[in-house]
Amino acid sequence: MNYIHAFTDPGTPERAVIGGKGLGLVRLAAAGVRVPPGFVVTTASYRDFVAENGLSEEIDGLVRDVDHEDAEALTAATRQIQERIASGALPGGLDERIAKAYSALGTGEEVYVAVRSSGTAEDMGDASFAGLYDSYLDIRGAEDVVDAVRRCWASLWTPRCAAYRKRLGFDHRDAEVAVVVQQMVAADTAGVLFTANPLTERTDEYVVNASWGLGESIASGIVTPDELILDAATLAVKRSTVGSKQWRIDRAAAGSGTSKTATTAQDAARRCLDDATAAELGAQGRRILELCEGIPQDIEWAVSDGELFILQSRDITGAGFLWEEDIESWQSAPDDEETVWSHTWAEAFWTGAVTPLFYSVRGRELRNSDERLFTLWGFDDLAKMRRFKYRRNTVYFSSDADRIYYRNLLPARLRKHSLDNLPPDWRDEAGAARFDPAKAARMYARVRALTTDHGPLRTIKSVYRFIDDRAAEANSPSAAELRLLSDHELRKEIASKIKLFEDYLTVLRPAFHVYATTAFAILRELLAAWYDGDNPYVFQDLISGLPKRTAMLQEQVDLWELAAELRRSSTVVALLEKSTNGAEFFAAVREEPAGADFCSRYDEFMAAHGHRGHQDRDLWYPRRSEDPDIDFQSLRSLVAADSPSPVDNEHRLVAKREEVTAEVIERIRAKPFGSIRAELFKAVLDYIHRFLVLRDDERPFADAITMGKKRAFVELGRRLYERKLIDDPDDFYHLAEYELYDLLDGRVSRKLVRAKVRNRRAVFDKFIARSEIPADYLRGNTPMEVDDGTDTGLEGTFAGVGMSRGSVTGTARIVGDLRDIGRVRRGEILVCNSTDPGWTPVFGLISGLILEAGGMLSHGACLSREYGLPAVNLPGAMQKIPDGATISVNGDTGRVSVVTEDD
Secondary structure, eight states: OOOEEETTSSSOOOHHHHHHHHHHHHHHHHTTOOOOOEEEEOHHHHHHHHHHTTHHHHHHHHHHHSOTTOHHHHHHHHHHHHHHHHHSOOOTTHHHHHHHHHHTTSSSSOOEEEEEEEESSTTBTTBOOTTTSOEEEEEESHHHHHHHHHHHHHGGGSHHHHHHHHHHTOOGGGOOEEEEEEEOOOOSEEEEEESSOTTTOOSSEEEEEEEEBOTHHHHTTOSOOEEEEEETTTOOEEEEEOOOOOEEEEEOSSSSSEEEEEOOHHHHTSOSSOHHHHHHHHHHHHHHHHHTTTOOEEEEEEEETTEEEEEEEEEOOSOOOOOHHHHTTTOOSOOOTTOEEESHHHHHHSOSOOOHHHHHHHHHHHHHHHHHHHHHHTOHHHHTSOOEEEETTEEEEEHHHHHHHHHHHSOHHHHGGGOTTSOGGGHHHHHHSOOOHHHHHHHHHHHHHHOSSOSHHHHHHHHHHHHHHHHHHHHOSOHHHHHTSOHHHHHHHHHHHHHHHHHHHHHHHHIIIIIIHHHHHHHHHHHHHHOOSSOTTHHHHHHSSOSSOOHHHHHHHHHHHHHHHHHTOHHHHHHHHHOSSHHHHHHHHHHOGGGHHHHHHHHHHHHHHTTOOOSSSSTTSOOTTTOHHHHHHHHHHHHHHOOOOHHHHHHHHHHHHHHHHHHHHHHHHTSTTHHHHHHHHHHHHHHHHHHHHHHHHHHHHHHHHHHHHHHHHHHHHHHHHHTTSSSSTTGGGGSOHHHHHHHHTTOSOHHHHHHHHHHHHHHHHHHHTTOSOOOSEEETTEEOOOOOSOBOSSTTEEEOEEEEOOEEEEEEEEOOSGGGGGGOOTTOEEEESOOOGGGGGGGGTOSEEEESSOOTTSHHHHHHHHHTOOEEEOTTHHHHSOTTOEEEEETTTOEEEEEEOOO
């Protein structure tokens, strides 16, 4: 029986033979890492020891019958097991084999060794037995080594180990342990290196803990060590903290064991590891990280007489690394740790959960488009800044960049309307910052001179022209055609779609973020200065009821008319009501003669709008062409609501806008230079109406490009799954674009890919379930405490921002996922994070709306005004308001009150 395996023996036994710690050391030694020599006493020796001493049944009986929640009883039972191990006879010849292997470590003299337990389940998945088994330092002499091996075996049966195995569901009969015997290093300095930051979970920095003497002082927790944070790319020290290092542990002056002495004041006050040695350590850590397939490592190290030794390495456990820095690999600008990041921007423009795949594509598209625009405008400082950050399945936007952008773009009087994405305590200073009119003038001059498709009016025309010219490209190829492409051609198709969207954004974004932003600010200022009427909703009324029916409104009308078609047949309505899901209903209605007209119209609707209907923008969210439940739930809601046609709402809002517009113009004309003022007002309002029509007209085209990308990535994911490169068909959403290509090309470890997908999916699921709420602001990667402004001082009453006039009292219905929209009943008040067009059908049922995210021009706010529903923006509403509670919503004041929590 092979009881001993030296680090230098050929071959690498399995974990079950030499344990996790032994396996790591054998692999490191085989790779040429400077590891002190040693050997492993294999699990076979422990197994034979138990068998030859007849301990199996005795151990099983003691452990099986004891109450593991009874500390006293468990201690008594495990003490008996440990006593039997201490007195049992070793398997034949084991003590001689250990003595022989031990003597081979020295050069004629007995060396000091560390004797450490090496568990077979140590640091695997969710089980971390690190620190539970015993280790013994500075053991000298063969007899003492054999005794230490026994004690390591016995440590398998401490009360805490037995309780831990029970809690994790491990069978005690399978408990085994190997033992590592390794020559000790007389360390001047020692400690731990983490090849990722277990506290912040960043994988682009290493963490070093260091103290004088042996590393046992850190492991036992008796000192506060020095801490150094290394940049993983450069190995430079980013920051360091000098710990007190009040004690040091060294080899005992005589015999075996160690001694503890106080650190001198001089040593306690200085770092024990210089930058050069830290970089050398980091380089070794990087090498070991590669050997361990990219899985972050917890590495024990020591420095003796200027030489660096690696004592052991194991996977870091207990930290949910997401490798978000890998998802950001497309970024070229530096990631300044002092940058302040805002989540409010994403709540308006990038709602919902964001997968690594979509961020790696859309973030790069936005970055490339912005850099082209900023360079065109002469905003070179912005072109060089990092403006997006990915964190835990959502996106943050740089407040530092936002502050510079609006300072460049708008004078202070107009700028104050565009600072909502900045932290509240920044806004006054940012609003008052000096405006450089010459810089702004140069921007407009450059736009005029260097482009033919930019400018306030040219941009709008250019967007429509782009849509007309590129529609066929956006909508092809089909999923069947994509299957016929080679891997190389499929990548080219993805790149083509990404370039199409970048080009589109470059034409589109000036309309949103320059001209419309300016026009809205001017309109507010004109109303404040020139309107002296008593309509507090004048701004809302002027921007509602557009002069032209938009593409998105037409989609609402088409869906409403489908519901009206259903209502004409009681037979079809009965099918709708008794069906349990969309697939069942649409299959049944196609077999029903009374449903023929509906099916014909529905096929036309799908041809035009099949790429839409999704809850949020990410590729992960299903579109109606992929999920029949989307329209099934929508049609059920519309049939049940029997609400007026969107056309009726359109006519009502148009009439109201025309009435209010006439009143405002009449009042302006009555002022000095009234005719000139009125013409200026009409020009600004006309531009805003043009923009708002554009905003709703362009979205279906943008969604068509996104759907084209989704079809291509779904095909790529299908190939990865078919080739067994991912474990589940939808794993590809949790990998960045380049990570998918690395996997396809065999350039990445499957172990690392599995870890990334597993950890990222877990956080994604929490986001979808709304069990983890993103911080509103970050500084670097650290959440900032910022008052959300909702506290009124009155229990159950919150101060939000009104988005649509009116007040209502009703039952609050919390809906975090569009798939749960069927929970909403007529007259209830919908409380959700945000809405996209997929939510539209429910507006005919509800009596009010509370959104956590979005402003006056958000989809939910606009639809609320169309349907005459009170609406309020209230950050954190889904946590503040209990589901089923009776609440009052005032869209005039923005106040929300919980009347009663009874459902």
